[in-house]
């Protein structure tokens with residue numbers, strides 16, 4: 804189950820579970836859309852994978868207790884700003900290969 808982390812790892816903006824611009828890698832490293840695509844160039848600084856938009860967990864109990872009330876979003880903030888000069892070089896190299904071929 805996704806943790807639904809509360810903030811962008813790079814810029815620390817709030818990313819509530821209902822935020823449609825939250826992006827995650829397969830390890831659930833979590834960034835806002837602007838950081839993930841424009842700053843990080845779709846390369847996760849922690850695992851080199853690409854990002855997808857984080858799915859929304861329903862806030863209402865519409866089906867079998869599978870909702871935020873039963874499985875709440877994480878409140879554990881992870882804030883690890885990326886070294887942008889270093890990441891630019893890393894991302895340029897990694898981006899020679901599409902995420903699905905890495």
Ligand SMILES: [Zn+2]
Nearest residue numbers: 811814835838
């Ligand atoms: Zn951000």
Ligand SMILES: [Zn+2]
Nearest residue numbers: 828832847850
């Ligand atoms: Zn990652």
